[in-house]
Amino acid sequence: MELFTEYGTILIILAGIFGFFMAWGVGANDVANAMGTSVGSKALTIKQAILIAMVFEFAGAYLAGGEVTSTIRKGIVDSAIFAEQPDYLVFGMLSALLAAGTWLMIASIMGWPVSTTHSIVGAIVGFAAVGVSVDAVNWGKVSTIVASWVVSPVLAGTISFALFRSVQRLILIHDNPFERAKKYVPFYMFAVGWLMAMVTMLKGLKHVFKDIGIQFSFAETALLAVLFGLLVAALGTYLLSKVQRDESLEVDDRFANVERVFAVLMIFTACSMAFAHGSNDVANAVGPLAAIVNVVSSGGDIAAKSVMPSWILLLGGAGIVVGLATYGFKVMGTIGRKITELTPSRGFAAELGAAATVVFASGTGLPISTTHTLVGAVLGVGMARGIGALNLRMVGSIFLSWVVTLPAGAALSILFFFFFKGVFS
Amino acid sequence: MAFSNPISDLFGKSPIKPLQEHMSLVVRCSSQLEPFFTACIASEWDLASDIFDSISEDEDRADELKKQFRLNMPKNLFMPVSRADLLGILGHQDNIANLAKDICGIVLGRQMDIPKSLQSDFIGFIKSTIQASEQALKAINELDELLETGFAGQEVKFVQKLIKELDAKEQKVDKKERKLRLNLFKIENDLPPIHVMFLYNIIDNIGEIADTAENVGNRLELLIAK
Secondary structure: OHHHHHHHHHHHHHHHHHHHHHHHHHHHHHHHHHHHHHHHOOOOOHHHHHHHHHHHHHHHHHHHOHHHHHHHHHHOEOHHHHOOOHHHHHHHHHHHHHHHHHHHHHHHHHOOOOOHHHHHHHHHHHHHHHHHOHHHEOHHHHHHHHHHHHHHHHHHHHHHHHHHHHHHHHHHOOOOHHHHHHHHHHHHHHHHHHHHHHHHHHHHOHHHHHHOOOOOOHHHHHHHHHHHHHHHHHHHHHHHHOOOOOHHHHOOOOOHHHHHHHHHHHHHHHHHHHHHHHHHHHHHHHHHHHHHHHHHHOOOOOOOOOOOOHHHHHHHHHHHHHHHHHHHHHHHHHHHHHOOOOOHHHHHHHHHHHHHHHHHHHHHOOOOOHHHHHHHHHHHHHHOOOOOOEEOHHHHHHHHHHHHHHHHHHHHHHHHHHHHHHHHO | OOOOOHHHHHEOOOOHHHHHHHHHHHHHHHHOHHHHHHHHHOOOHHHHHHHHHHHHHHHHHHHHHHHHHHHOOOOOEEOOOOHHHHHHHHHHHHHHHHHHHHHHHHHHHHOOOOOHHHHHHHHHHHHHHHHHHHHHHHHHOOHHHHHHOOOOOHHHHHHHHHHHHHHHHHHHHHHHHHHHHHHHHHHHHHOOHHHHHHHHHHHHHHHHHHHHHHHHHHHHHHHHHO
């Protein structure tokens, strides 16, 4: 197409800038939400949390982020409709990125708890339905996504509830919680390792394995994941062996030493949380960018099968890291100071419940909100009588943000769509 | 820019620490009854007045804490324990400080002297009352451990044991109160009637402190039972 030969480079550069901006926003705000619980429970310092976030966000995005990226890239809109007008897809995705970015900025300034995921999905649906045609939206997929936004916090809450209850039953209610914690915590570590390995191999590395000609059956994958889980548990057991009981800490709080054991576990769940977050949320920034690059570089052929260039993922990863370094650490500090009531034994249950849900969603290709999932998980721990006080007003404002974000993202995206259309054609 | 954050805004301030702080202030009020009455018996009214000042100061601070506590207890707070139970415990705790201050106020204002034959029993009575309120504090101080275990298991049994001990201590106070009243009854005709009236009143109020401490324990038990 003429447009792509003439303006191709400019379009890609624009998309790159917008995509980077979105990734920056994810790094500045969302990562801090995901990691804030670890900082708040004092299991990690801010520096350690950032370091873990950088490594595991990137790993999650690269190893397990493919499914969600492809949903954002081509799952929400109906590619067949755009085959005639590939330029509309490019304008639309540009508008979606810009609209979501703008909306997130406004919402942050106003102090509304909106989600990157909801903004970008709303924006994509907006330009496709209004800018092109109502049929251009894959409504079946969209309704699945919207349903997953309700299901994910509930699921995370249920898992976290069960996890914390199991901690109570196995460890906390007994006479010797410290010894029991040391005995049982490696099992939770195993679960963390197994979960991450399972999703990565089933979904993320599928293509990599195919390229190098290896194919694992489900059983083999499960076995390998078990091996990885054992490895993680072994590493954890080694770290736990260094935690000695310090009786002097128990004068004020008889559970101080038990919490020190859980603090070690929380290092692992923090990694899994960052991994899960990377696998789901990087797609919000990278998905539209990938769609644009795909169309432009194939000269307008939407159906063309193309591998996502690695620089796109790198750009997304870099945006997150920059966002973390420039702003994210501040948000993390604020959150950490505010949630001092969260102990590692609760923080771990919340994080693992949320991480499991998010990783599962990533494997299924569903873009969900990590923050809202974590809120659900924390409420789950609260239901198990684990947290001193939770502010239910927050739940209401999250519902409100669902109702507001979709139309807002859509409206902005429609606006930008007609703007780009006018400028370039 | 005022950024609000869904995760940090989700966590409210736990009510447990403030409740414990309030209780330890309150028990400090009641504990000063012993030196206060020792000073009264020795007719050292300046010292008694100083102790009264210190009790009122603690009572004021407890009142302030109580107000803060209630203000920080919006209805949409989701807690592992019921809001009504917490406010109930707080109310009982606060009564302990009020009673201690009232007792001292009356004794100091009227410069009451305790009849010689009652003095040693009287101090013993006060000591037992203080022990009961201290026992209630001990139970309240277990609240954070209770939260840690999610209100289950050994910790619940431990707190139930503490509450049982508290009940026993209250019964001991009751027994001493009856004995003291009986001895006062025996000599009441030899004393000025109004003075006797106030003596009964003081004894009642001191006994009431132990009752209130027991109420704190009972409320705590209700809170665990859920």
